[in-house]
Amino acid sequence: MPEWLDVVVRSVLFVTFLFFVTKALGKKQIAQLSLFEYITGITIGSIAGESIMGLDGDIYLGLLGIGIVAFIPFLGGLISLKSKNFRDFTEGKGTIFIKDGKVMEDNLKKERYTVDEMLALLRDKDVFQVSDVEYAVLEATGNLSVMLKKENQPLTPKDLNMKVASIKEPQTVIMDGKILDEPLSTIGYSRGWLKTEIEKLGVTIENVFIGQVNSYGELTVDVFDDKLQVPSPQERPLMLSTMKKCQADLELFALATENKDAKQLYAKNSEKLQNAIDKVTHILKS
The missing domain is CATH 3.30.240.20 (bsu07140 like domains)
Known part of the structure; x- marks a missing residue:
C-alpha cells in the first residue's frame, strides 16, 4: 500500500475511533475538563498523532494504547460518582x-x-x-x-410583587424553508394551522429561514430577505384591547340606562370583566 494511502486510512480510522471514545466518555470530557481529563486528552492526541504518521508501527498497538488511556478517566468517573474524597482529589474543589x-x-x-x-x-x-x-x-x-x-442585584418581578406569565421552550417548526413535523406535533399543531399562520404574515414557507412557535401559540419568523419586514403577532394585544373595549361599553351602558335592574346588571358584569382583565393583563401584554 502506498504511504499516502496508508496515512489516509490511518487518519480516517483514528478519527472515527476517537469520536466513539469521546462519545463514550460523555459530554463532560469536552465541556469541563478536570486536570485528570486534560492530561488524558493530551496523551490520547499524542498517541493518535504518532500512530497516524508512524508508518512503521503497528496500527493496532495505537488503538490499544488509546483504549487503555481512555478507560482510565472512564473508571475514574465511576469512582468519582461514589467517592467525594476521590472526586475532590482528581477534579479539585472551589x-x-x-x-x-x-x-x-x-x-x-x-x-x-x-x-x-x-x-x-x-x-x-x-x-x-x-x-x-x-x-x-x-x-x-x-x-x-x-x-x-x-x-x-437586578430587580426581579418577584421583588416588585408582580405576576408574570410562565414561559415554555419555543419550538422551531420551520428551518431553511422546510417544515419540521416533530416539534410541530409536540405542541399539538398541524401543517394546516402552520400554513394558515404563514399566510397571515404574508410570506411563504420557502422564504422562511427559521420559524418558531412560543408558549402562547404565536408564530414568529425570520425570512431569508433581511430587508423584508414581517409583522409581529398581534393576537394577544388585540384580545386585551377587545376586552377593555367590552368593559368600557358595559360601563357606558350602565350610565346610559335608567332601568335600575339593567344598570345593576351592566355594572356587575363590568366589574367582573375588569377583574378578569387585571388577572390576564400580564399575559396578554406584548
Whole structure:
C-alpha cells in the first residue's frame, strides 16, 4: 500500500475511533475538563498523532494504547460518582476569592492568581467593582462564580410583587424553508394551522429561514430577505384591547340606562370583566 494511502486510512480510522471514545466518555470530557481529563486528552492526541504518521508501527498497538488511556478517566468517573474524597482529589474543589465582600488574599496566592487576573474574571461577569460582590468562588473548572450584594442585584418581578406569565421552550417548526413535523406535533399543531399562520404574515414557507412557535401559540419568523419586514403577532394585544373595549361599553351602558335592574346588571358584569382583565393583563401584554 502506498504511504499516502496508508496515512489516509490511518487518519480516517483514528478519527472515527476517537469520536466513539469521546462519545463514550460523555459530554463532560469536552465541556469541563478536570486536570485528570486534560492530561488524558493530551496523551490520547499524542498517541493518535504518532500512530497516524508512524508508518512503521503497528496500527493496532495505537488503538490499544488509546483504549487503555481512555478507560482510565472512564473508571475514574465511576469512582468519582461514589467517592467525594476521590472526586475532590482528581477534579479539585472551589476556592473562595471573595467572602462577605472581602477579598481572600491568601486564597489568591494559593491559586497563584494576581489581583489583575481576579478583576479580569469579575469583568467577564460584568462586575467592575469589588465592593459590589458578596461572594465569589473560583470553581475547579477555572470559572469564577459571583454573587452580588443584595442591593446590587437586578430587580426581579418577584421583588416588585408582580405576576408574570410562565414561559415554555419555543419550538422551531420551520428551518431553511422546510417544515419540521416533530416539534410541530409536540405542541399539538398541524401543517394546516402552520400554513394558515404563514399566510397571515404574508410570506411563504420557502422564504422562511427559521420559524418558531412560543408558549402562547404565536408564530414568529425570520425570512431569508433581511430587508423584508414581517409583522409581529398581534393576537394577544388585540384580545386585551377587545376586552377593555367590552368593559368600557358595559360601563357606558350602565350610565346610559335608567332601568335600575339593567344598570345593576351592566355594572356587575363590568366589574367582573375588569377583574378578569387585571388577572390576564400580564399575559396578554406584548
